[in-house]
Amino acid sequence: MAKRSLTFVCQNCGAVYGRWQGKCDACGEWNTITEESAAADARAAGPGRPARKGRLFALEPLTGQAQEAPRHPSGIAEFDRVTGGGFVRGSALLVGGDPGIGKSTLLIQATAAIARAGHRAVYISGEEAVAQVRLRADRLGLADAPVELAAETSVEDIVATLSQGKTPRIVIIDSIQTMWTDVVDSAPGTVTQVRGSAQVLIRFAKRSGATVILVGHVTKDGQIAGPRVVEHMVDAVLSFEGEGGHLFRILRAVKNRFGPTDEIGVFEMTGGGLREVANPSALFLSERDLGAPGTAVFAGIEGTRPLLVEIQALVAPTTLGTPRRAVVGWDQSRLAMVLAVLEAHCGVRLSGHDVYLNVAGGLRIQEPAADLAAAAALVSSLANAALPADAVYFGEISLSGVVRPVAQTAARLKEAQKLGFGRAVVPDGGRGEGSDQGIALSAVDNLASLVADIAAQGVGRTAMRKQERQGG
Numbered sequence: 237m238a239k240r241s242l243t244f245v246c247q248n249c250g251a252v253y254g255r256w257q258g259k260c261d262a263c264g265e266w267n268t269i270t271e272e273s274a275a276a277d278a279r280a281a282g283p284g285r286p287a288r289k290g291r292l293f294a295l296e297p298l299t300g301q302a303q304e305a306p307r308h309p310s311g312i313a314e315f316d317r318v319t320g321g322g323f324v325r326g327s328a329l330l331v332g333g334d335p336g337i338g339k340s341t342l343l344i345q346a347t348a349a350i351a352r353a354g355h356r357a358v359y360i361s362g363e364e365a366v367a368q369v370r371l372r373a374d375r376l377g378l379a380d381a382p383v384e385l386a387a388e389t390s391v392e393d394i395v396a397t398l399s400q401g402k403t404p405r406i407v408i409i410d411s412i413q414t415m416w417t418d419v420v421d422s423a424p425g426t427v428t429q430v431r432g433s434a435q436v437l438i439r440f441a442k443r444s445g446a447t448v449i450l451v452g453h454v455t456k457d458g459q460i461a462g463p464r465v466v467e468h469m470v471d472a473v474l475s476f477e478g479e480g481g482h483l484f485r486i487l488r489a490v491k492n493r494f495g496p497t498d499e500i501g502v503f504e505m506t507g508g509g510l511r512e513v514a515n516p517s518a519l520f521l522s523e524r525d526l527g528a529p530g531t532a533v534f535a536g537i538e539g540t541r542p543l544l545v546e547i548q549a550l551v552a553p554t555t556l557g558t559p560r561r562a563v564v565g566w567d568q569s570r571l572a573m574v575l576a577v578l579e580a581h582c583g584v585r586l587s588g589h590d591v592y593l594n595v596a597g598g599l600r601i602q603e604p605a606a607d608l609a610a611a612a613a614l615v616s617s618l619a620n621a622a623l624p625a626d627a628v629y630f631g632e633i634s635l636s637g638v639v640r641p642v643a644q645t646a647a648r649l650k651e652a653q654k655l656g657f658g659r660a661v662v663p664d665g666g667r668g669e670g671s672d673q674g675i676a677l678s679a680v681d682n683l684a685s686l687v688a689d690i691a692a693q694g695v696g697r698t699a700m701r702k703q704e705r706q707g708g
């Protein structure tokens with residue numbers, strides 16, 4: 237008989253300890269370690285059964301017939317863009333996001349679209365009663381879609397029910413944290429339960445060919461709560477993001493075994509549910525404050541799609557001993573790098589200034605090509621000189637202050653031209669690629685010359701000059 241011993245498991249990252257402690261050494265979270273039964277966990281994992289003789293199986297060569305994974309479109313183009321062309325048969329996905337961001341709304345819309353196309357689509361809610369889900373569907377105008385609905389939390393019951401009849405094309409489990417499995421005795425919501433339940437559901441997906449979508453909650457620091465372990469078990473992890481005050485939402489693939497991870501899907505939350513946004517650049521630029529110093533439009537690329545966003549900077553004298561650097565939507569260390577280059581190579585002293593940088597609209601930018609736009613916004617704010625309203629910026633800044641060319645110049649310029657921009661400030665090396673886009677190009681080879689240009693236009697150029705003098 238297995239000896240019952242207790243283990244202590246961090247509910248945030250899944251680290252296991254032999255005794256209780258207040259702080260998890262692995263992820264640094266406090267008060268996340270709870271007692272769980274190790275025997276139950278071991279039973280769920282499989283070992284403990286009597287050893288059996290191994291079965292022989294055939295090993296195959298790498299060459300041979302390769303089939304493109306069969307995909308089923310969701311009926312929502314922006315969703316399919318993120319998954320890489322639709323749901324793969326027999327795959328399991330995890331969709332994470334803050335509470336209230338619209339996960340249930342998005343997934344009931346997708347389920348309804350698939351059901352309307354004549355496929356079996358099942359929505360299992362562990363959080364809301366059937367009446368609540370119905371009410372939402374009614375409000376979204378989806379009440380007539382032949383979705384099969386249930387409020388259930390036992391994965392064994394769910395799998396048994398779904399195994400009857402035609403294989404569902406899609407199964408939504410909303411959410412994985414509310415599910416529990418008989419093979420584990422821990423309480424629902426604990427790491428062991430979440431992992432055990434996910435395992436059962438993923439096995440069902442692989443066996444039956446249904447696509448199973450698990451909904452997961454996200455902690456305040458942006459990680460999918462508890463089931464970090466689940467991220468490794470599923471085929472794709474999608475994250476649904478958005479800023480509280482804004483109405484648009486971004487679906488992003490964090491992991492994708494069958495497709496790209498750099499595509500984003502853009503939606504807008506309306507009274508009638510989530511609406512796809514076909515032209516996100518226009519949306520992200522719709523609230524622009526023309527003529528204000530400290531803003532620059534960045535011509536970026538998200539996946540295969542060009543996307544224009546406004547980068548806003550505020551540089552103000554600090555009142556504290558250590559100046560503040562705050563960033564929303566961009567990388568903190570890239571900001572530090574751009575500031576260092578401005579100090580070291582362009583004579584812009586910022587050690588006495590607080591610096592705030594924001595990407596408008598709640599988008600997160602990961603491309604290094606945003607360096608030039610960020611630098612232009614920072615210098616524009618410091619010099620109190622508005623940048624030309626019809627200009628876009630892109631280019632990577634190296635530590636030596638050189639502006640380096642980036643990929644897909646032509647696509648960036650085309651998008652800018654389409655949205656009515658008349659000029660682009662681009663890296664010197666990448667000029668040839670986009671010369672016929674009907675947009676005036678000004679090439680910069682190093683950051684210092686751009687800084688000089690902006691400062692020269694500035695009404696606050698005296699401030700700039702004073703700085704330069706102080707800086708030597």
Ligand code: TYD
Pocket residue numbers: 333334335336337338339340341342372375376505506507508509510
């Ligand atoms: P929901 O899908 O329940 O979020 P999640 O499942 O991620 O917790 O979305 C809830 C929010 O969406 C709620 O604040 C109201 C808003 N909403 C709309 O604005 N329009 C709609 O048509 C619907 C259904 C919800």
Ligand code: MG
Pocket residue numbers: 339340341363410
């Ligand atoms: Mg929900």
